[in-house]
Each structure stands twice: as C-alpha cells, then as structure tokens.
Amino acid sequence: MQRIELYKDLNLESVNLEEIFKEIQTKSESGYLKITYWDQEDYIFYAGGKPIGGATYDRQGKKMELDYLNYSIRNYTGTRYGIRNYNGTLSFFRLPTLEVLVFKYKELKFPTPYNFVSYGNEFLAPVKTTMVDPNKVLQQAKRSHLDGYIVVCDDENYKCMLFLQGGNSIAFYDGRQFIKKGDVRFSVKRETDYVGVYSTEPEVSLLFSCMDTLKLGVENNFRSKEELEAIEKSITSRKATCLLDATLSNGDRFYQFFYGGASIVKILHGREELALASRIDIKSGTENRLRVFSIDFPSETGSVNVEFVYEDTNTKVYTLSVSEYKVGKLKEFFIEEIGPIGSLLWNRILKSNGLDEAKLSKDDFERLVNILMDEIPDEKHRDKFIEKVRRLKT
Secondary structure: OOOEEEEEEEEHHHOOHHHHHHHHHHOOOOEEEEEEOOOEEEEEEEEOOEEEEEEEEEOOOOEEOOOHHHOOOOOOOOOOOOOOOOOOEEEEEEOOHHHHHHHHHOOOOOOOHHHHOOOOEEEEEEEEOOOOOHHHHHHHHHHOOOOEEEEEEOOOOEEEEEEEEOOEEEEEEOOOOEEOEEEEEEEEOOOOOEEEEEEOOHHHHHHHOOHHHOEEEEEEEEOOHHHHHHHHHHHHHOOOOEEEEEEOOOOOEEEEEEEOOEEEEEEEEOOOOEEEOOOOOOOOOOOEEEEEEEOOOOOOOOEEEEEEEEOOOOOOOOOOEOOHHHHHHHHHHHHHHHOOOHHHHHHHHHHHOOOOOOOOEHHHHHHHHHHHHHHOOOHHHHHHHHHHHHHHHO
C-alpha cells in the first residue's frame, strides 16, 4: 500500500475536526484518519470522501466498535460531547480507494478473494477507468505473462477480480460466483470505477481462484504461539491444501495458505496495512480464534475470456480479444497445410492487413481465417485447415 501523509501528528488542541471532516468530503479523499490518545487509537476509513468504517484499539490492542458516523474528540473524562479539542494527535493518510476497501472487507467472516486485495506487487497502481482502457490493461498483463490478479471497484465495493497465471485468465469472480470457463462480458462505469493490477506468486493467484471450494474443517481457540505452531505442523504432516484464518486478540487477522502441506504464503492484515508476514507475535494467555478451510485444487486450470465494456454507452466499446493460444494454433495449422513458406506468408498477411498478432479481436480472427484459407491453393490441404480451425473454435 502506498500511503501519503496529508496531516501528520496534529495536536488535538489546535484541530478543528468539523473542518477536517468537511475537507475530506469536499475533496473526495480516500484514506484513513488516525486519532491517537495515550490509552487508545481511533481509526476512520474514507472512500471518495465518505466514511465507510472505523475501529478503536485500547493499549492492549483489543479492538472495539467505533461510532465513526458521529465521531467527536473525547475529553479528559472519556465522555463525548460536541467537538472538543483535548490531549492527543491526529493524522490523515491518503490511500487509493481500491486499497481503502481492504479494511472494509477485512470484516468478512467467511473469507473470499476480496479479503486479499492489495496483496502482491503493484503491476498497475489503482487508477480511474476514465484514464485507462481495462481491456488494454488485460492484454498488457497477458503479454507480460503475469501471475496475479486484476481488480475493479467503485467508492463503495469491489466489483470483480480476474485471476491470471502466466498471463492466462484462469478465473473470474464477481462477488457472487466464480467463472472458470467461457466468455464474460463485464460492465464498468467510466466516471466511478477504478482498476488495479497486482502480481503474486503463481501458487497464490491459483489458490485465490480456488476459494469457491473452501470448506470449514477446524474451528477452535488458541492461547499461545506454540498452540498455533502445533496446528501448522498437523497441516504439514497431513499434506493438506488449505487456508488457515486466525483472528487475533489485538484485532489483526492472519492468513496462511498451504499447498500439499507446504506453507505458500503468510499474510497479516493489521490496523493500517495488509502485508506479507514472516512472523506474528502472539501473547501467551490471550484468546485468539482460528479456522482452517480445506481447498480443492483443480487438476487443470480454468480458461475464461473477459471483455470489459462501459456501462454508460449503448454500443459495444471494446471487442473481445482472442486468446494467444488460439492465435498460436491458427498459425501452426496454416504452416502445416501450406508448407515451409507459411511463416513468411503469415507475417506478410498480418502486416498487409494491419493486424497485430497479440491483439486480435474475434472479428479480426474470423477475417484472418478467411484470408489464410484463400492463401492455401491445394483443396485437400485447405479442407484440412478448415477442419482444424473448426475444432479450435469448439
């Protein structure tokens, strides 16, 4: 997460909280407000200038509910009335809206891929869809053989995630269902939606795409680091593929993915960020909640073609691109039937017809098939070519 400090440790005695709230709303800021007292910290999260959540942590790290919609700075006695300025500091950190929603979805009790948005390295920093073409972003990710995911959101919710492995689209998730085969046409709103792209380990993007198979197995409490390690060893000994989901006493949420008993990645969602976790601190005697979900790993990955279209237009803005696999097979079939000069002819035909091998729409693909068919003089070989292409399309 890339945070920018707009305000840093302002003394509450000099703060006009009403004006700060107004400025956040007027400027449609996204990020979080942090109010620090000697014995607790208050957080209010904003997306597009609107408060979407909040939390309070005491000195021991215990998380409590916060009335973030009616917030006022407390006085020395701990009561709240009006807007009074007392001892403490205030900071505001700007974050992309897409990454602020991470804190909203942290509260999902049953984990989904939305719990992990912003994990990984930024391939494309979150940006409005008025500024980038989501389809071209997807094609760039494919050409880069990206392992990771593309995510789209507005100021209130995530709208979809597309998972990629080696640049191939293996699954699409819209918050309700996973689609792992066929074509998807998904609408985005030009003025309100954001898109971001993150790269991850190959196994992680694949495990994210399998979260529709989660089944709750183990559910219990643990009170020490040793108890957690015993559960991890049990998973390793059983060579299980699963997700360990632990809610810690300090309000943090800890995730650990296993594949065949091997620990793939540990992710900690803390008060202010979601990040890779090499280790976590668990105080002995504290009450922590743990659940282990099994994951069914597929024998083969999915294949889905996704087209993004703008919702505010009546006509189709973008045409669905044909997969690189299909284009490669088409080239292979053409060379097989026309002979050694096929590769030279292929390049000449693409150039003379203004076609880009990496960006063929369905219409362009069909046009290219017809052009190639006419280039094969022998009827027998032409029929073989047509039959191979027919099977490729089914």
